[in-house]
Amino acid sequence: MKAKEKLEKLGKDMVVQIHAGEGPTFETTLRTKGNTIYDEGLGCLRTGDKKELRKYLSVAQARTFMQTVAIAAKSKTFLEQDLHTSIRGLFYQLKFSLGEEMDEDLFTEQSESNALIEDLEVALKLKREDLNLTTDRKGFVAGGMTIRDRFGGEETLIDLSKQGRSGWSIPSDVDNGMDIESLDAEWVLVVEKDALWQRLNEDKFWKKENCLLVTPKGQSTRGTRRLLRKLADRKLPVYCLMDCDAWGWYIYWTIKTGSMNLAYLGRDFAVPEAKFIGVTMSDIEEFKFLDKLTIRAKEVDIKRAEEMLGYPWINRSKDWVHELKLVLKTKKKIEQDALQGERLTFVGEYIKKKIEGKEWLK
Amino acid sequence: MDEFKDFKEHSVAEFFKKNRQMLGFSGKIRSLTMIVHEFVTNSLDACEEAGILPEISVEINELGKDHYQVTVKDNGPGIPKTHIGKALGQMLAGTKFHRYIQQRGQQGIGASACTMFSYITTGQPTKAVTCHNGKKLTARISMDFKKNKPVVEVIEEQDTEESGLTVISEYKDVRYERSNYGVFEYLRRTALTNPNAIISLLEPNSEKTLFPRSIEENPKRPFEIRPHPLGITTHDILEFAKHSTETRLSSFLQNAFSRVSAGKVSELRDLAPEVNFRKKPGDLTWAEAEKIVEAFGKVKWIAPATDSLVPIGQQQIEASFRNIFNPDVLVVTERSPKVYRGGIPFVIETAIAYGGGVSDANKKGELMRFANKVPLLFDAGGCAITETIRSIDWKRYNIRNFEDEPIAVLVNVVSVHVPYTSAGKQAIANEEDLMAEIKFAVMEASRGIQKFISGKRKANEIATKKKVVSRYIEQLSADLASLTGEKKEKLSKKLSSIVEDKYVTMKDDEPETTERIEEEKDESEGEA
Known part of the structure; x- marks a missing residue:
C-alpha cells in the first residue's frame, strides 16, 4: 500500500x-x-x-x-x-x-x-x-555508480565517478524518485570523517580499489543509512573505518544495528553486514608510530564506552569488550587522521591490509 | 475585682466613661458595630414582644473622619413618652437586666450606653422619634452623668397613625468598614438567624442592601424561667440580690432561682457556714456571693427545664440561608438539648452551606458564630466554636482545605446561660460538654454535604475533561475530512454528540483510563 x-x-x-x-x-x-x-x-x-x-x-x-x-x-x-x-x-x-x-x-x-x-x-x-x-543531508559518495534522479519535474542521470573533489551529496530520501541505474563497484568503504574521505578521493582510492567511497560526516543520516542498506542488499560488503574512540565506534554500531531512537525503522535502516576494520586500540600495538599519536579520551568517550559495554548486542563480542575495556583502562584515543601521521598514503595500505587479512572486529 | 461596687459608688455613667472598652466600645470598627447591635436587638425584641413582624432599617452617614451618624428605624410599638428617657438615657434601666430569659439583649449594655458614647464623643444628644399609641414624639435625649439621670428635651408632639421607633445619633472615634467585623457583616448574619425580619442597610457610600424576610411568622417567645443555680456567677447573684424585695437571703435564694428548695438551702448553709442566710439580700457582699456560688457547685441539683430554650429552627435557618446565600447545598441540623456543667441546658444549631452563593460572595471557609441568634463577630480566636471547627478533620468530609473552599458554617449556641469568656460577650468559653456537642453537630452537618461535594467534584472533573476533549473537535474533523473526503460538519456534529454522551453518562465505576503517551526516550543521535 x-x-x-x-x-x-x-x-x-x-x-x-x-x-x-x-x-x-x-x-x-x-x-x-x-x-x-x-x-x-x-x-x-x-x-x-x-x-x-x-x-x-x-x-x-x-x-x-x-x-x-x-x-x-x-x-x-x-x-x-x-x-x-x-x-x-x-x-x-x-x-x-x-x-x-x-x-x-x-x-x-x-x-x-x-x-x-x-x-x-x-x-x-x-x-x-x-x-x-x-531530513538534513550530510553524507558524500564517490565511485562507480550511476543514479537516476527524478526531481522537480526533471529526470537526471548522475555519474558518481564524475563528481570531482566534492562527491555526490546523499539526499535525504534515496527511495522515492531515485534508482540505482548502474553499479560498477565491488565493495563499500565508509570513513567517518570528511577530511579522510577527501584524502582518499584525491588518491582515487575508489577507482583503484573498485569501491564506493562514502562518508557520513559523523553520525549517519537516515539517507546515508538507507543508501548503505540498499548497497548491502546488492551484496556489496560494507567496511567501516572510524576514529578509535567510543564515539566513532558508536557511529559504526548505528550503521550496523540501527539506533535505540529509531529502532522502529528496523532493518530498513540497518546494515548488520557492515564490518569494522578500525581504528582499534590494538592497532596502537601493531603500528608503533601510532603510540605517539594518541590523545586523551574525553569524558564523553569514557561515558559512551561504559554505555556500550552495557548493550547486550555489543558486550557479547569478546573483541569489542576487549577494545572498550582498553579505552577505559588507558583513557586514550586515536583519530583516524593519525593514520596519515607517517605518510599520507599509509591509509590506503592500512585499509587494504585490514580487508585482505580479514582483520575486523567480530 | 468588684465591678458592681464601682457601679454603686460612682455614677454608672462615670464608670462607663472610664471603662468603655469593657462594654465592647473598643476599636473604631467594633464600636460602630456594637452601636448598631444595641439598637437592632432592641428593635427586634420590641417587635417580637408586640407580635409585629420586624422591619428594621439602618442608615450610616459619614459626617467626617471617624465621625458618623447612625439611624435605626423599626416598625415596633414605639416607646411611651414616660419611658423614653429611661430607655435611652439611663444606664441599667432596661427591663432585660433583671430578667432571666433567653434573649438577645443579654449581650449588650443597652441603648443608653450608646447615648452616652455619643454624648462623650460628640457632645450631641441622641434624637428619638417614637410613635406609640397614636402619639408621635420627637425628642433629644442626653444624660446627667453624675446622677445617671436622663435629660429629655421634647421637640415636637403630634398625633400619628404610625408606630415604631427611630433613633438618630452621631459618634466620633468610630469607623465604617465592610470587613468581617463591620456593620454589614453583622446585619447579614443577624438576618440569617432572624428570618422573620426585613433588615435594610444604607451604607455611607449610598449603597443599599436589603436582607429579605424568609419566614412570615415571629418565633415563639421564650418564656421566663428562674435561673438554675448551676449557671450562676457571683456577679449575677449580686445583681439579682440588689433588685430583690425579699427580706432574707434564704428566701431570696428560693424565689430567685429554680430548683432551690428549703432543703437545698439548708444544704447550702452547711456548705457555706460563714454566710449569714438571714441577712438582707441587698447587703450581700462579693465574698459572700462567691461562697454561695461555690456551694451551688457542690449541691446535687435537679436539672433545669429544657423547654425554656428556643432555637431558631431547622426550617427557619434553611429558609434564610436559601434567601441570603442561595448555596448549592445546605444542611441544617436539628438536635435535642444537652446540658453542660452538670445541668445547664443548651441546644446547638448548625448549618453548613456550600457553593453557589457562597462562592459568588467569595466566602471561603467562613465560620459564623452565634449565641442566642446574635452574631459573635469578635474575639474568634479564643472561642470554643472556633476551636472546635479547627479540630475537625475536614478531609474526611471531602473538604480538602477548609480555608479554601466555598463553605460557610453556622453555629448557634442556644442557652439561657451562654458561658462567655469575658464581659465583651463575643467568645464562648471552652466548656467540654459544649464543645463536644458542637463538634457532633458540625460533623453531622458535614456528613450531609460530604456526598454532595464528592458528586460535585466528580461533575466538575467530568466537565473539565469534556472541555478538553471538545476543544479539538473542529480541527480534528477538518483534518479527517481532508483525509477521507467526508463532510467536516457531519463529522464534527457526530463527534460532539459522542463526547456529549461519554462525559454525561460516565458513571463513578467507569474510570477513564489514560494510557502513557510520553515515555523515556533514548538520547538523541545525529538524525535530523
Whole structure:
C-alpha cells in the first residue's frame, strides 16, 4: 500500500469509528526503551510487540491525537502536490491558531511535531521520506555508480565517478524518485570523517580499489543509512573505518544495528553486514608510530564506552569488550587522521591490509 | 475585682466613661458595630414582644473622619413618652437586666450606653422619634452623668397613625468598614438567624442592601424561667440580690432561682457556714456571693427545664440561608438539648452551606458564630466554636482545605446561660460538654454535604475533561475530512454528540483510563 493510501485508510478507519458512535482511535507500537529489542535473526534493533492504542477521547491524549491527524492530513496534501518539505517546514505549515477564541496554536514547538511524525511512521509502517518529508543531508559518495534522479519535474542521470573533489551529496530520501541505474563497484568503504574521505578521493582510492567511497560526516543520516542498506542488499560488503574512540565506534554500531531512537525503522535502516576494520586500540600495538599519536579520551568517550559495554548486542563480542575495556583502562584515543601521521598514503595500505587479512572486529 | 461596687459608688455613667472598652466600645470598627447591635436587638425584641413582624432599617452617614451618624428605624410599638428617657438615657434601666430569659439583649449594655458614647464623643444628644399609641414624639435625649439621670428635651408632639421607633445619633472615634467585623457583616448574619425580619442597610457610600424576610411568622417567645443555680456567677447573684424585695437571703435564694428548695438551702448553709442566710439580700457582699456560688457547685441539683430554650429552627435557618446565600447545598441540623456543667441546658444549631452563593460572595471557609441568634463577630480566636471547627478533620468530609473552599458554617449556641469568656460577650468559653456537642453537630452537618461535594467534584472533573476533549473537535474533523473526503460538519456534529454522551453518562465505576503517551526516550543521535 502506498503512503497516500495508508494515510487515507488511517482517516477512514477513524470515520468508521465515529459513525459507529465511538471515539476515534489508532494503534501504534510502543516506542519505549522497554519495547526496544535486539533481533538476533535480523542482526539489528527493532521495536517489540507491545502495542498502544491512541484515543481521542482521553484528556491526556486529545491534543496529540488531533495533532497527529493534522500531520497526516498535511502530508497527504504534500503527496498530492508532489512537493517535499523538511520536518521544520511541516512544523511551520501547521503552526497556526486553532481559532480566535481558543488562544492555542495547533503546534507551538517543533519538538511536538517531530515526535508525532515518528508516531505516524510507526503507526502506518512507513518512513517520513514516504510522506515527502525531507531530513538534513550530510553524507558524500564517490565511485562507480550511476543514479537516476527524478526531481522537480526533471529526470537526471548522475555519474558518481564524475563528481570531482566534492562527491555526490546523499539526499535525504534515496527511495522515492531515485534508482540505482548502474553499479560498477565491488565493495563499500565508509570513513567517518570528511577530511579522510577527501584524502582518499584525491588518491582515487575508489577507482583503484573498485569501491564506493562514502562518508557520513559523523553520525549517519537516515539517507546515508538507507543508501548503505540498499548497497548491502546488492551484496556489496560494507567496511567501516572510524576514529578509535567510543564515539566513532558508536557511529559504526548505528550503521550496523540501527539506533535505540529509531529502532522502529528496523532493518530498513540497518546494515548488520557492515564490518569494522578500525581504528582499534590494538592497532596502537601493531603500528608503533601510532603510540605517539594518541590523545586523551574525553569524558564523553569514557561515558559512551561504559554505555556500550552495557548493550547486550555489543558486550557479547569478546573483541569489542576487549577494545572498550582498553579505552577505559588507558583513557586514550586515536583519530583516524593519525593514520596519515607517517605518510599520507599509509591509509590506503592500512585499509587494504585490514580487508585482505580479514582483520575486523567480530 | 468588684465591678458592681464601682457601679454603686460612682455614677454608672462615670464608670462607663472610664471603662468603655469593657462594654465592647473598643476599636473604631467594633464600636460602630456594637452601636448598631444595641439598637437592632432592641428593635427586634420590641417587635417580637408586640407580635409585629420586624422591619428594621439602618442608615450610616459619614459626617467626617471617624465621625458618623447612625439611624435605626423599626416598625415596633414605639416607646411611651414616660419611658423614653429611661430607655435611652439611663444606664441599667432596661427591663432585660433583671430578667432571666433567653434573649438577645443579654449581650449588650443597652441603648443608653450608646447615648452616652455619643454624648462623650460628640457632645450631641441622641434624637428619638417614637410613635406609640397614636402619639408621635420627637425628642433629644442626653444624660446627667453624675446622677445617671436622663435629660429629655421634647421637640415636637403630634398625633400619628404610625408606630415604631427611630433613633438618630452621631459618634466620633468610630469607623465604617465592610470587613468581617463591620456593620454589614453583622446585619447579614443577624438576618440569617432572624428570618422573620426585613433588615435594610444604607451604607455611607449610598449603597443599599436589603436582607429579605424568609419566614412570615415571629418565633415563639421564650418564656421566663428562674435561673438554675448551676449557671450562676457571683456577679449575677449580686445583681439579682440588689433588685430583690425579699427580706432574707434564704428566701431570696428560693424565689430567685429554680430548683432551690428549703432543703437545698439548708444544704447550702452547711456548705457555706460563714454566710449569714438571714441577712438582707441587698447587703450581700462579693465574698459572700462567691461562697454561695461555690456551694451551688457542690449541691446535687435537679436539672433545669429544657423547654425554656428556643432555637431558631431547622426550617427557619434553611429558609434564610436559601434567601441570603442561595448555596448549592445546605444542611441544617436539628438536635435535642444537652446540658453542660452538670445541668445547664443548651441546644446547638448548625448549618453548613456550600457553593453557589457562597462562592459568588467569595466566602471561603467562613465560620459564623452565634449565641442566642446574635452574631459573635469578635474575639474568634479564643472561642470554643472556633476551636472546635479547627479540630475537625475536614478531609474526611471531602473538604480538602477548609480555608479554601466555598463553605460557610453556622453555629448557634442556644442557652439561657451562654458561658462567655469575658464581659465583651463575643467568645464562648471552652466548656467540654459544649464543645463536644458542637463538634457532633458540625460533623453531622458535614456528613450531609460530604456526598454532595464528592458528586460535585466528580461533575466538575467530568466537565473539565469534556472541555478538553471538545476543544479539538473542529480541527480534528477538518483534518479527517481532508483525509477521507467526508463532510467536516457531519463529522464534527457526530463527534460532539459522542463526547456529549461519554462525559454525561460516565458513571463513578467507569474510570477513564489514560494510557502513557510520553515515555523515556533514548538520547538523541545525529538524525535530523
